[in-house]
Amino acid sequence: xxxxxxxxxxxxxxxxxxxxxxxxxxxxxxxxxxxxxxxxxxxxxxxxxxxxxxxxxxxxxxxxxxxxxxxxxxxxxxxxxxxxxxxxxxxxxxxxxxxxxxxxxxxxx
Amino acid sequence: xxxxxxxxxxxxxxxxxxxxxxxxxxxxxxxxxxxxxxxxxxxxxxxxxxxxxxxxxxxxxxxxxxxxxxxxxxxxxxxxxxxxxxxxxxxxxxxxxxxxxxxxxxxxxxxxxxxxxxxxxxxxxxxxxxxxxxxxxxxxxxxxxxxxxxxxxxxxxxxxxxxxxxxxxxxxxxxxxxxxxxxxxxxxxxxxxxxxxxxxxxxxxxxxxxxxxxxxxxxxxxxxxxxxxxxxxxxxxxxxxxx
Numbered sequence: 001x002x003x004x005x006x007x008x009x010x011x012x013x014x015x016x017x018x019x020x021x022x023x024x025x026x027x028x029x030x031x032x033x034x035x036x037x038x039x040x041x042x043x044x045x046x047x048x049x050x051x052x053x054x055x056x057x058x059x060x061x062x063x064x065x066x067x068x069x070x071x072x073x074x075x076x077x078x079x080x081x082x083x084x085x086x087x088x089x090x091x092x093x094x095x096x097x098x099x100x101x102x103x104x105x106x107x108x109x
Numbered sequence: 110x111x112x113x114x115x116x117x118x119x120x121x122x123x124x125x126x127x128x129x130x131x132x133x134x135x136x137x138x139x140x141x142x143x144x145x146x147x148x149x150x151x152x153x154x155x156x157x158x159x160x161x162x163x164x165x166x167x168x169x170x171x172x173x174x175x176x177x178x179x180x181x182x183x184x185x186x187x188x189x190x191x192x193x194x195x196x197x198x199x200x201x202x203x204x205x206x207x208x209x210x211x212x213x214x215x216x217x218x219x220x221x222x223x224x225x226x227x228x229x230x231x232x233x234x235x236x237x238x239x240x241x242x243x244x245x246x247x248x249x250x251x252x253x254x255x256x257x258x259x260x261x262x263x264x265x266x267x268x269x270x271x272x273x274x275x276x277x278x279x280x281x282x283x284x285x286x287x288x289x290x291x292x293x294x295x296x297x298x299x300x301x302x303x304x305x306x307x308x309x310x311x312x313x314x315x316x317x318x319x320x321x322x323x324x325x326x327x328x329x330x331x332x333x334x335x336x337x338x339x340x341x342x343x344x345x346x347x348x349x350x351x352x
Contacts, residue, residue, distance in 0.1 A: 001154055001155040001156075001181050001182055001184075002184055003181060003187070005160075007187055008156065008160055008181075009160070009163070010187065011177060011181070011187055011190055011191060012160060012163040012164055012167060012168070013163075013167065014191055015164075015167070015168050015173065015177060015190075015191060015194055015195065016163075016167025016168050018191065018195045018198075019167075019168050019169075019170055019173065019195065019198050019201070020224060020225060022195070022198050022199060022201045022202050022205070023201050023202075023204070023205055023224040023225065023227040024205065024220070024221065024224035025202050025205045025206075026202065026205040026206035026208075026209050027205045027208055027209060027212060027213065027220050027223065027224050027227070028217070028220050028221065028224060030206075031209060031213060032209045032210065032213055035202075035203070035206050038341070040203065041340075041341040041344055041345070042337050042338070042340075042341045043199055043200055043202060043203050044200070044203070044305075044340065044341075044344070045305065045306065045309040045336065045337045045340030045341060046196055046197065046199040046200050046333070046337060047172065047197055047200055047296070047297075047300055048297060048300050048301065048306045048309045048310045048313070048336070048340065049196075049309045049310075049312075049313050049332070049333045049334075049335075049336035049337040049340060050176070050193060050196050050197050050313065050329065050332075050333040050336075051172065051176070051197065051293050051296060051297050051313075052297055052310040052311075052313040052314045052317070052332075052336070053313035053314060053316060053317030053328065053329045053332030053333060053336065054176060054179060054180075054193070054293065054317070054329050055290050055293040055294060055297070056313075056314040056317050056318055057317060057318065057321050057328075058179070058287075058289070058290040059290050059294075060318065061321075062286065062287060062290075063286055064284060064286040064287065073284075073287050073290075076287065076291060077290060077291070077294055080291050080294040080295055080298065081294050081297070081298045082298075083298070084294065084295050084297070084298025084299050085298045085299070085301055087299075088299040089299060090139050090143070090295040090296060090299060091138060091139050091142075091295075093291075093294065093295035093298050093299070094142070094291055094292060094295040097291035097294065097295065098288065098291060101284060101287055101291065102283075102284070105284060
């Protein structure tokens with residue numbers, strides 16, 4: 001990580017303030033006004049729009065293998081997605097992914 | 110027979126608080142490992158324990174906190190770290206709007222406290238509770254919300270600290286590098302509720318991979334904006350087809 005302490009604290013504090021303002025927006029500032037449907041329609045997709053893009057390069061080009069695609073990590077990612085999709089549970093998804101990852105890392109050496 | 114509105118509410122605020130606490134407690138099963146994971150990952154990435162705690166206390170949003178750490182490790186510039194992490198949290202504006210009909214008349218300091226604790230679980234449980242019990246007085250609503258927050262928010266701090274304090278002793282065989290992607294995938298998969306969500310996620314992956322050559326983190330931002338628009342478009346298209 002190549003940021004200074006001051007930059008790190010700037011990120012932490014601004015992220016804290018920004019997140020609070022998002023949570024306080026309607027409760028505290030805007031009040032009982034309906035969000036326009038087109039804004040709601042976009043907000044609904046913010047987590048699934050940002051997180052997959054963040055995670056995709058990490059899965060395909062893992063840092064630990066120097067960017068070489070790795071079968072154990074690919075299989076672990078697939079297991080996490082499939083189990084998470086079926087069970088709708090973060091916990092089971094992560095368990096499945098970790099089990100496949102450690103199992104294959106052990107078997108493949 | 111009196112109408113349900115006129116009947117006095119059969120529960121004291123203290124009882125509402127305890128019910129909220131009971132409803133929130135099962136979430137500890139997910140929250141404890143997730144908070145510890147954040148603590149471990151943040152310290153491994155080079156943050157001090159104080160900075161790690163700064164994240165969990167000031168931000169209290171696991172996905173956004175992990176996003177920030179991941180982008181920092183990718184050497185993304187400060188503005189991209191902030192933009193991407195805040196984008197992950199934008200959904201909470203919806204939570205804020207959804208609570209207005211129930212909590213909008215509470216006193217300002219209370220509304221600020223509620224906003225600070227307005228995370229996925231407190232929002233989801235409280236919203237459902239208020240809908241099921243429209244006659245609930247304001248004091249009970251607030252008490253219920255704080256009851257749910259009690260087993261969720263303070264443990265988030267405590268287990269972040271435990272992860273940060275003891276996590277550095279985890280040996281490298283545990284491939285901690287890949288636990289973060291697995292945690293993200295564990296958040297994404299249950300969120301793929303409709304075809305529109307799937308379309309947004311697939312778009313995000315394709316655009317992020319196509320723009321991976323951009324300076325760190327910028328590809329994710331481009332992917333986020335494009336994927337959000339695709340999600341909204343597919344939703345409109347699905348609605349039109351239903352009619």
